[in-house]
Amino acid sequence: MIRGYALAKLFSGKLPPTSPALGTIMNIRRVPAWNQSDNSILPPPLRETNEEWRPSGYDPRVAIIKDTPGPLAGC
Secondary structure, three states, X not given: OOOEEEEEEEOOXXXXXXXXXXXXXXXXXXXXXXXXXXXXXXXXXXXXXXXXXXXXXXXXXXXXXXXXXXXXXXX
C-alpha cells in the first residue's frame, strides 16, 4: 500500500462535448510518507516541511487526496 498524500489539479474549464467531466484529475503530485533513507517498517516520522506545488491555469481547483486514515501531519 502506498502511504502519504497527493496534491491534484482538477478540471474546471468550459464544457464542450469533448471535454472531461468537472473534477477530473488533470495533474497530480505525490508526497510520500517516508523518504528514501527512512525505515518503512516503522511508522512514518513526523516532519515539519513545506510542500510547494503550483497548478497551472486561471481557475485552479485543487484537492488533497489522502490514502491512509489519521491526521495529515501523521503521514
